[in-house]
Every structure is written in C-alpha cells, then in structure tokens.
Amino acid sequence: MSNVPSSANVFSSRPVHRAWLATQARLPVGFSVGTARFAFTPFEVPKTVEMTLTLIALDRPSADFAAVFTRNAFPGAPVVIGRARLAEKTLGAILVNNKISNVCAPGGVEAAERVCTETARLLHQQPHEILPSSTGVIGWRLPVGEMLSALPRAVAGLSADSVLPAAESIVTTDLFPKVRSVALEGGRVVGIAKGAGMIEPNLATMLVYILTDLAVPRDALRAMLTRAVEVSFNCISVDSDTSTSDTVVAVSSGQVACQDLATFEAALTTVCRDLAEDVVRNGEGVHHVMRVRVDGASTPRLARALGKAIVNAPLFKCAVAGNDPNVGRLIQAIGRHVGANEPGLDLTRLTARIGGVEIFAHGVFQLDPAKETVLSKHLKAAELYASAPPKNGVFIPPVDYPTHERCVEIEVDLGLGDASATVLGGDFTHEYVSENADYRS
Amino acid sequence: MSNVPSSANVFSSRPVHRAWLATQARLPVGFSVGTARFAFTPFEVPKTVEMTLTLIALDRPSADFAAVFTRNAFPGAPVVIGRARLAEKTLGAILVNNKISNVCAPGGVEAAERVCTETARLLHQQPHEILPSSTGVIGWRLPVGEMLSALPRAVAGLSADSVLPAAESIVTTDLFPKVRSVALEGGRVVGIAKGAGMIEPNLATMLVYILTDLAVPRDALRAMLTRAVEVSFNCISVDSDTSTSDTVVAVSSGQVACQDLATFEAALTTVCRDLAEDVVRNGEGVHHVMRVRVDGASTPRLARALGKAIVNAPLFKCAVAGNDPNVGRLIQAIGRHVGANEPGLDLTRLTARIGGVEIFAHGVFQLDPAKETVLSKHLKAAELYASAPPKNGVFIPPVDYPTHERCVEIEVDLGLGDASATVLGGDFTHEYVSENADYRS
Numbered sequence: 001m002s003n004v005p006s007s008a009n010v011f012s013s014r015p016v017h018r019a020w021l022a023t024q025a026r027l028p029v030g031f032s033v034g035t036a037r038f039a040f041t042p043f044e045v046p047k048t049v050e051m052t053l054t055l056i057a058l059d060r061p062s063a064d065f066a067a068v069f070t071r072n073a074f075p076g077a078p079v080v081i082g083r084a085r086l087a088e089k090t091l092g093a094i095l096v097n098n099k100i101s102n103v104c105a106p107g108g109v110e111a112a113e114r115v116c117t118e119t120a121r122l123l124h125q126q127p128h129e130i131l132p133s134s135t136g137v138i139g140w141r142l143p144v145g146e147m148l149s150a151l152p153r154a155v156a157g158l159s160a161d162s163v164l165p166a167a168e169s170i171v172t173t174d175l176f177p178k179v180r181s182v183a184l185e186g187g188r189v190v191g192i193a194k195g196a197g198m199i200e201p202n203l204a205t206m207l208v209y210i211l212t213d214l215a216v217p218r219d220a221l222r223a224m225l226t227r228a229v230e231v232s233f234n235c236i237s238v239d240s241d242t243s244t245s246d247t248v249v250a251v252s253s254g255q256v257a258c259q260d261l262a263t264f265e266a267a268l269t270t271v272c273r274d275l276a277e278d279v280v281r282n283g284e285g286v287h288h289v290m291r292v293r294v295d296g297a298s299t300p301r302l303a304r305a306l307g308k309a310i311v312n313a314p315l316f317k318c319a320v321a322g323n324d325p326n327v328g329r330l331i332q333a334i335g336r337h338v339g340a341n342e343p344g345l346d347l348t349r350l351t352a353r354i355g356g357v358e359i360f361a362h363g364v365f366q367l368d369p370a371k372e373t374v375l376s377k378h379l380k381a382a383e384l385y386a387s388a389p390p391k392n393g394v395f396i397p398p399v400d401y402p403t404h405e406r407c408v409e410i411e412v413d414l415g416l417g418d419a420s421a422t423v424l425g426g427d428f429t430h431e432y433v434s435e436n437a438d439y440r441s
Numbered sequence: 442m443s444n445v446p447s448s449a450n451v452f453s454s455r456p457v458h459r460a461w462l463a464t465q466a467r468l469p470v471g472f473s474v475g476t477a478r479f480a481f482t483p484f485e486v487p488k489t490v491e492m493t494l495t496l497i498a499l500d501r502p503s504a505d506f507a508a509v510f511t512r513n514a515f516p517g518a519p520v521v522i523g524r525a526r527l528a529e530k531t532l533g534a535i536l537v538n539n540k541i542s543n544v545c546a547p548g549g550v551e552a553a554e555r556v557c558t559e560t561a562r563l564l565h566q567q568p569h570e571i572l573p574s575s576t577g578v579i580g581w582r583l584p585v586g587e588m589l590s591a592l593p594r595a596v597a598g599l600s601a602d603s604v605l606p607a608a609e610s611i612v613t614t615d616l617f618p619k620v621r622s623v624a625l626e627g628g629r630v631v632g633i634a635k636g637a638g639m640i641e642p643n644l645a646t647m648l649v650y651i652l653t654d655l656a657v658p659r660d661a662l663r664a665m666l667t668r669a670v671e672v673s674f675n676c677i678s679v680d681s682d683t684s685t686s687d688t689v690v691a692v693s694s695g696q697v698a699c700q701d702l703a704t705f706e707a708a709l710t711t712v713c714r715d716l717a718e719d720v721v722r723n724g725e726g727v728h729h730v731m732r733v734r735v736d737g738a739s740t741p742r743l744a745r746a747l748g749k750a751i752v753n754a755p756l757f758k759c760a761v762a763g764n765d766p767n768v769g770r771l772i773q774a775i776g777r778h779v780g781a782n783e784p785g786l787d788l789t790r791l792t793a794r795i796g797g798v799e800i801f802a803h804g805v806f807q808l809d810p811a812k813e814t815v816l817s818k819h820l821k822a823a824e825l826y827a828s829a830p831p832k833n834g835v836f837i838p839p840v841d842y843p844t845h846e847r848c849v850e851i852e853v854d855l856g857l858g859d860a861s862a863t864v865l866g867g868d869f870t871h872e873y874v875s876e877n878a879d880y881r882s
Binding site: 105318321365437 | 485486487511512513514515516542544546547578579685755756759760762763765768769770772775776777779780781783784786788801804805806809810813828829830831832834835836870871873874878879
C-alpha cells in the first residue's frame with residue numbers, strides 16, 4: 001500500500017520488528033510524550049482495573065491542528081469536546097486515557113473538562129488548548145479523582161525522544177504498538193494508532209495521532225487530513241462496528257519550514273494508509289488482511305461500498321480464515337450488496353480475480369482444479385499465523401508482532417465506469433470470538 | 442412469537458420434540474412427497490458427495506400458488522426459472538436438490554429445465570408445471586445424469602402421509618428438521634424450511650415450502666404470501682449474508698373450501714413467523730435467539746433497519762454469545778446505524794430495555810450492579826446450549842433439537858412516531874466459525 005519506501009515494514013521476527021519500530025518512532029521537533037499508569041475501582045463494577053494516561057504535549061501551543069471524528073450518532077464526551085476544540089485558536093496537548101471511553105455516562109463532558117483543566121494548569125496552558133481522548137468501556141464513568149492524582153507523573157515524565165511510549169500506552173490488548181513515519185524536507189511526519197475493532201472486552205475504538213514539525217497552515221492541514229482519512233481509515237473495516245470514539249488528530253509544531261505542501265500531503269497520506277493497514281493487521285483475531293480493489297465503477301461511492309460489502313461478508317471472512325478459496329461466497333456478497341442497494345445495476349461485464357487468478361467472467365465462474373490449488377496457496381501465503389486448538393477452548397494469538405505484510409488480493413472490475421477504490425479488511429476467526437465472548441468480565 | 446397455540450414448540454428433550462414434529466407433519470389433502478438419495482462426483486472437485494432429491498407433488502396441478510425469491514443480484518438458475526413459472530397457469534410439483542445450488546454455473550438453466558422435463562414425464566404433468574429448487578455449493582454444475590437416474594425412485598416413493606420426509610431431506614447439516622402447521626376450518630397449513638446461514642461448508646440458503654388444502658385463489662394467495670414474508674422471513678438475519686437461492690413457495694391443492702380468507706392469512710402468517718424463528722434458532726452455531734422490538738419509529742423501514750443493525754452487529758452478537766450484558770455495544774450499534782444512514786435523527790427520547798430492564802434513557806445509561814445481575818440471568822436463561830471446549834479445536838453443537846423457545850428480549854423505543862418492527866437474529870459463536878472455516882473441503 002505504501003508508495004514511500006521508508007515506511008515499509010516487512011518482518012519475520014519480533015526483534016527485527018522492535019528495532020524497526022524504534023527507528024520509526026523518533027519524535028518530530030517540538031513534541032514530548034509522558035505516561036502514567038494507575039489502578040482504580042469503577043463506580044459500576046466492584047473490581048480493580050488499570051488505566052494508563054498518555055500525554056502528548058507541544059512545546060508551544062499551535063494553531064495548525066486538524067481532527068476527524070466518528071460518525072456514530074452516540075459520540076463519546078471527548079468527541080463532543082473535540083469538535084468544539086476545532087474552533088479554538090490553538091492546541092497545546094492531547095491527553096488520552098484507555099479503559100473507559102466516557103460515552104453516554106452521566107456527567108461525562110464535565111468530567112473530561114475537569115481533567116483538561118488540571119492538565120492545562122500543570123503544563124501552563126489554557127484548558128481549551130487540551131484535547132481529551134478516551135477509549136474503553138462504553139457507559140462507565142471516568143475516575144476523575146484518580147486521573148487528577150496521576151497526571152503530575154505523566155507531566156514529570158515528558159520526554160522529547162520517542163513517540164513509542166505513547167504508542168505502547170494507548171494500546172490495550174493490541175498485539176503490537178503501531179508507529180509509522182516518513183522523513184521529508186528536513187522534518188518528519190510521525191503517526192501512532194490504537195485499534196481497530198474490539199481490542200479488549202468492552203473496548204471498541206480507533207485512535208490516531210499524527211505529529212509533524214513541518215509548518216503546514218491550519219486550513220491546509222485540515223483539508224489534507226480529510227482527504228487522507230477518506231482513502232485510508234475510511235477504507236478499512238475489521239468487523240463493521242463503528243466506535244463511538246474514533247478519532248484522528250494531526251498537529252504541526254511548525255518548527256521546520258515546509259517548501260512543498262503536495263509532498264507533505266503525500267507523506268501524510270502514506271502514514272495514514274500504512275497505519276490503517278496496521279490497524280487491520282492488528283484487528284482482533286485477524287489471520288488474513290484482505291485488500292479489495294474495485295475498478296470500473298460508475299461512482300467512487302459504489303466502488304467503496306462494494307469493497308466494504310466484500311470485506312464485511314461474514315461467510316466470506318470465515319472462508320478466508322480457513323484458507324478456503326470459496327469464490328461462491330465472494331460472488332454472493334457482491335450480489336447481496338447490489339441486489340439490496342443498487343437493484344438493476346448491470347453486472348454482465350463483472351470480472352473477479354483472487355491473487356491475480358480470474359475466477360468469474362461473462363456471468364459464470366471460471367474455475368478448474370488447477371486454479372483451486374493456486375488460490376489455496378495464495379490464501380496460505382497471506383496467513384499471519386495459524387490457529388492452535390487450545391486446551392481450554394479460549395483461542396489466543398501465538399504472535400505479538402506482524403509476521404509479514406502480504407494480503408489476500410481481491411480484484412473486482414464492474415466494467416461500468418472509471419471510478420475505483422481500495423478497501424482493507426480482516427477475516428473472521430476463533431480468536432475474534434474468544435476476544436469478544438470468552439474473555440468476559 | 443406465535444399467536445396460534447397449536448404451533449407452539451417448547452421442548453426439553455429430543456423424543457418430546459420428535460413426537461411433536463410427527464403431529465405437526467401430517468400432509469394437507471392433495472399432496473404427496475417422495476425422496477431419493479445418491480452419490481456422485483462433481484465436475485469441479487475429485488471427491489464423492491451425496492445429494493438428496495425431494496419431490497413435493499400435487500395430485501392435480503393447481504392454479505393457486507405463490508412464490509417469493511431472493512433479492513441477490515446473482516440469483517441461481519432455479520430462481521430465474523421460478524420467476525418465469527409464476528406466469529404459468531398451474532403448478533404440479535416442486536423438485537428440490539441439496540448439495541449444489543446451481544448458481545452462475547455454465548448451462549445452469551438448461552440443466553434445471555432438463556430435470557424438470559423428466560420429472561414432468563414421470564408425473565404425467567407438463568415441464569412448465571415443475572418448479573425446481575436447489576441449495577448448496579455456489580458455482581458447481583448439477584449432476585444431471587445422476588439426477589435423472591434417481592428421479593424414478595423419488596416418484597415411486599411418493600406418499601400422502603407426512604411432510605416429515607421432505608423436511609428431513611431438504612436439510613443438510615441443520616440440527617433439526619423444521620415443520621410448523623396450523624389446522625383451521627377443516628383444512629391445514631403446513632410449512633417446512635431449510636436454513637438459514639451456512640448450514641454446511643459452501644452452502645447458504647433458506648428454502649421454505651408451505652402446503653395447504655384450503656382453497657385460496659391465486660391472486661389472494663400471492664398477496665398474502667408477500668405480506669406474510671415481509672413480517673417473518675424478511676425480519677430475520679443469522680449472519681447478514683443473503684443467499685443467491687432463497688425461496689418461499691406456497692401452494693394450495695384447493696381440496697377444502699375456505700370460508701374466511703382473513704383467518705387463513707393469520708394461519709399462513711403464523712406458520713411463516715414460527716418457521717422464521719425456527720430458522721434463526723437452527724442458524725449455524727446459534728446459542729441465543731435475539732428478538733428485537735423497535736417501537737416509536739417514524740417509518741416501518743427505519744424500525745426494521747434499526748432492528749437488523751442490532752442483530753447484525755458482530756460485537757454485540759459476540760457479547761450475547763458470552764452471556765455478557767454489554768449494553769454499550771447495543772448503543773454503539775444503534776449509533777452506528779443512525780450516524781451512517783439517518784444523520785440528524787433525534788435520539789434524545791430513545792429508551793432501551795433488555796429482558797424488560799431499562800438500560801438507557803435521557804441520553805445516558807441507567808445501570809447499576811443489581812441490574813447487571815438481572816441482565817446476566819436473562820441471557821443465561823435464553824441460551825440454547827453452552828459451548829464445550831473441544832479437544833481438536835473444532836466446535837460442534839452438542840444438541841440436535843431446539844431445547845426451548847426463549848429469546849433474548851431487546852426493546853428499543855425511539856419516541857419519534859408510531860411505526861414498529863420485530864426482528865429476529867442469532868449470536869456469533871465458535872460453532873459458527875467452526876462450521877464456516879474449520880470444516881473445509
């Protein structure tokens with residue numbers, strides 16, 4: 001997916017991956033990060049849980065920031081506040097907590113603002129310069145007192161070396177921290193991500209923070225971020241569930257002059273696309289990343305919707321999980337979407353390929369035993385890891401790093417027009433069910 | 442769900458269920474059924490598989506028949522033919538095969554017509570009086586020669602006693618045959634169903650055949666079937682995948698005078714609703730049936746779409762599977778649907794209940810530890826069976842009959858209007874993944 005080699009990430013072992021992560025993670029000039037972890041007992045359930053605060057601070061508040069939020073009609077309190085922050089003159093810091101998403105909880109906005117006010121006091125900034133961000137259980141209340149007590153430790157630990165501590169502390173049960181960066185024109189674009197899908201029981205969110213020292217004016221940055229999100233995070237789906245807290249933020253410290261906005265936008269888009277792919281690769285229980293390219297559509301909207309219909313079709317996702325080249329389920333998924341949403345669309349010119357092999361054309365399947373063998377090999381080569389039957393029935397992924405970046409490559413050409421889209425998704429596995437049904441509180 | 446007591450089905454053991462099935466299954470006057478099983482080797486894969494033919498014959502072809510077919514844009518050859526049959530004057534028999542769905546296979550329509558012609562010859566009927574129906578692998582070709590050879594055995598075995606042999610031979614790996622009937626006015630309405638979701642690897646279809654001896658004119662029967670399907674089969678979802686072969690047929694032999702069409706329509710609707718519920722209860726890997734009632738919607742379309750969004754939300758389905766009253770995922774699913782499809786809809790008056798317990802009102806959750814306990818008990822009481830961790834990692838349901846008819850009862854009131862809908866769906870379990878990924882050919 002990447003056009004910029006410096007962001008490529010192809011591994012075969014955890015140490016290689018960790019070394020690569022360290023090189024990616026160097027902070028742009030003008031930023032520092034600090035974290036603090038603490039235990040508490042939620043109001044709603046009588047048990048001890050642990051929360052981590054992650055503070056991303058600018059040396060000087062910046063006017064050049066952008067953010068895109070979830071379209072869920074029940075947005076979390078941090079999303080409500082974040083939308084209002086877009087109207088403020090400057091952004092000085094982002095404070096992220098995991099474990100509780102602060103969605104539809106009584107007094108949620110007031111609780112988040114209280115924490116922002118204390119963060120601002122400690123950083124000598126203004127409360128409206130602090131962007132709150134939360135992920136975790138929907139419905140529970142923030143432990144405001146405990147968060148205020150822990151904040152000084154996060155501030156005291158602020159360091160300008162690496163974004164890796166932040167990438168590691170915003171994750172929950174993600175398999176690995178996600179960092180992608182591109183160096184250009186003497187500066188850097190560095191992004192981190194948490195998610196997607198359910199990462200831990202009761203949690204469901206994707207959070208992305210992109211930091212740069214290149215000076216990009218606020219309006220340009222906002223327009224670029226909207227475009228970059230459209231072709232990256234809006235083109236992925238792990239399980240079709242849209243979180244109430246999804247957030248993508250981009251901030252420039254303005255420390256390095258940017259000569260060419262187009263080059264910057266290409267770098268920003270690369271970081272977004274690579275992080276989006278990482279998020280799918282780290283999706284809960286994902287064994288295969290599917291990359292669906294839809295061409296020949298009459299509109300970009302149709303191309304993307306059809307791609308999403310394919311990566312979200314449960315039966316096809318299960319077949320891919322089993323390395324089963326069940327092409328009938330692919331055609332079923334296309335037919336289901338078109339029948340329900342675009343009745344009458346002419347499908348007579350539709351062709352479909354998996355791993356470069358044509359499997360459908362002229363209204364009928366193009367199959368033979370030799371093709372079946374090639375398709376099975378393609379699926380096996382794209383598998384990130386194989387399930388090991390567990391003794392207690394609870395499936396746990398046996399790896400904690402991305403073993404490679406190969407995808408199941410699916411191409412559909414409608415033969416109707418010039419529009420196209422690329423959509424990424426994951427398969428459906430026992431590890432997904434275990435994470436979301438077996439590991440319950 | 443049933444309003445007619447004779448169709449109620451509450452069991453605690455397989456023998457009780459079998460005895461009840463036998464009483465339900467008596468054929469209406471004017472019908473007979475016969476079956477034939479045979480082995481063959483498909484063109485596409487070098488292995489032996491078994492197919493069953495199921496023949497449902499009328500003593501005399503009838504003008505009074507109705508059918509509703511899949512909206513999938515890649516319909517199977519039997520669906521293409523079936524739509525044309527609706528214009529014919531009379532229907533004389535239905536011939537069903539499992540194992541191969543005859544979808545997008547080269548020469549599929551010609552193959553199905555060839556089998557119809559031979560069936561007609563054996564029954565002394567006309568080829569256009571035979572309705573073909575298929576379920577199974579998408580893309581494979583029908584074994585026409587072997588089917589023609591087996592047909593005489595199905596015809597020779599025709600019997601007017603019970604529909605149970607047909608209900609048992611149209612299923613594949615369904616846990617149990619599905620039969621529902623209502624007696625009224627000296628006649629009977631008897632329905633059988635196969636499906637839903639994937640019942641065997643590579644298969645995905647719901648087939649329903651409803652037989653009655655009550656004389657209902659063709660136009661009235663067609664209008665009634667369309668209305669009955671709208672509130673029954675169109676309100677269920679096991680996995681959101683619409684088959685290329687879904688078919689619901691209703692046929693009257695006209696042997697018993699029908700005094701009151703409204704009473705007949707109520708019976709027809711009851712049979713459809715009860716079969717629809719059975720299909721969900723027998724959905725692949727389903728541990729819990731969810732019944733979502735949406736009230737207070739501005740339109741029936743919104744009510745049903747919201748109900749479907751809830752029963753199809755993977756994370757909520759997993760939580761239900763785990764008896765986890767994760768109300769946050771319910772609200773997330775509602776918010777996702779509204780945000781994506783009805784942005785701007787006023788959700789401030791929304792209330793939600795599970796098992797009669799209010800969990801959301803006035804824009805915030807209404808939760809406490811006591812309610813959590815009640816919700817957990819409600820989920821456990823609705824569980825059909827519990828997963829037993831298998832030694833080889835492949836989960837297999839430990840029951841082959843419906844253990845009870847209790848559902849997870851979810852009520853959402855939008856407070857916007859008078860429209861409502863009831864939607865049924867299943868949870869998401871290891872058994873689902875095992876059926877669709879682990880058992881591969």
